[in-house]
Amino acid sequence: MKKKGFLLLNLIAALVLLLSACAPAGGAGDVIKVGGIAELTGDIPAVGASFKNAAEMAVQEVNDAGGLEVGGKKYKIQLIIEDNAGKADQSASAAQKLITQDNVVAIIGPNASRYAIPASEIAESSSVVLISPWSTNPKTTINEKTQSAKKYVFRACFIDPFQGRVVAKFAMENLGAKKAAVLYDVASDYNKGIAEFFKKTFEESGGQVVAFETYTTGDKDFTAQLTKIKDANPDVIFLPNYYSEVPLQIQQAHRLGITVPFLGSDSWGSSELISLCGTDCEGYYFSTHYAADNASPVAVKFIEAYKAKHGATPDDVAALTYDAFGLLWQALQTAGKVDRQAVRDALAKIPKYEGVTGVMQFQEGSGDPIKSAVILQIKNGAFVFFANANP
């Protein structure tokens, strides 16, 4: 009996091995399998929802046009989206599942840096391309041990040092700030990274960071830190935090009698921010990837199509997700075959891609595109274009 069970197990194992060995990566026949990892549930579900909307749209457009032509043959795209539930470990296991079980040719996502970093480790060690649309922390594409660029990890957005620099320069030049305060989530890679880069640039340019305060994910009471910030009397307060927390921070600051302007980063750019914040966020600025009201022809086409399909203006996550897919289509076409390694090599050398979020370019040896940022202002409950910031 025992032996029989063992035999059966062996047989299954052999079968699994055989199957996985036979199937070519990316799917058999006329289908290309693409994986997606998104924050569909958890603490930032609006990000996951935008990702899903834009991803399905990008894939549907290709399929409606008869498929993607790669090496003279038309392929249909099959999209497999995994939910990471807003957890780092689930992001890694989702990447593992997509690579080994679903056999995808490449992965798009996750979006937030704290989930993109663990998933990128899996992709890198399995030699599968991963493009994160929205992860701006440098660690996503850099191997921390060797300090060299990861070979298989790319992103569609700019990185935090650039964004921190843009906001710091904006605070000094446009708002005339000399003293700044920062409140950020010390338990999240994105917030921590951008806060530090802001501080560095602001101080190097002759400014003074008078308060550098922290909290941890899940905190709702920021009164102690904000009272400290008020006591330090800054000209401007920088909140590089997610849209679900920023409204609480600003409302509590207002209740403590703080009146100086607030600045934010691309994590503010969800329409949820306005519905959670009410009028409290009115007049404040943040840096982000694109402005829906100052769009290029490519972007206008995307925005119209998105509005028609989902009934809302696409936020930056949606735009970047769409661009991440666009980059993958271009890489597949340049590669001329459905092969993980060929896709990676083509992607690494994309000379120019005109996306919704602007023109981007990859250079061999870096997964970070060269592209520009915009500053938006919150005006009458909408995000309004304010200024451009070039690399």
Place this chain on the structure above:
Amino acid sequence: MIYILQQSLNALQLGSIYALIALGYTMVYGILTMINFAHGDLFMVGAFFCFIVATFFKLPFIPTLLISMIGVGLLGVTIERVAYRPLRQAPRVSAVITALGVGILLESVMLVIYPYPQSVPTLLPNITWTIGGVTISLLQIIIILLSLGLMLLLDFIVRRTMVGMAMRAISWDKSVVPLLGVPLNLVISATFALGTSLGAAAGVMYSQAFPVIDPYMGVLIGWKAFISAVVGGIGNIRGAMIGGFILGGVEIMVAAFMPSTYRDFVAFTLLLILLIFRPYGILGQPRPQKV
């Protein structure tokens, strides 16, 4: 000086919310020697009750508060009846696991209804005064006074009424007191109703002070309130109040005078040291174990 006063005000606000939730833990423990780990999630349900009543029925603050307290109180009684009562004779660990399960159930149900964080409408006018450099808001005053009022009311109920006397008697001895004609189940239900409705009141005030709510909001707060109850001496009602204010005070003051990254680290180290010297909590008494 102004700075210290301002921070003390912050501490009072946070502390009164911790204290209100801690009362729920301590009351249930006092009467059943069981830790109701679903209490933090009942607090969350209270906040969502407030959100629903205020958004869809557009009621003002007081009716919203009362409806939430009654609604969650009934929910607490139902949970006790359905989930905890059948396990009253079972090993204590089964009841604790059930409580954890009920908590996760509440979170998951709420997650199905409201997967996104929700914004709670403000029910109180946003008025702030600046007195000698200290900024104080109407909301802060209401939270602090209402919490103190509810705590005094509870203290009165437990110490001066028949129900309260029955509660104290049953917490002293669960096997003999019912033989003297005290309706055990009714008293336990009353305890749950009181404890959970206080949690709901905390939820309503919390959602007014911090108006972005989500189904997981009760987890961290629940743990902290539980710790407050232990620090004050679990099972002791006045202890829970003191514990809540101590934890709120320590958290705010550490963030106020040290780098805010040290907050939880220093706060909880201090509480651990306190428990080493007073293992039963500040007002807790060692109970002789009857064999």
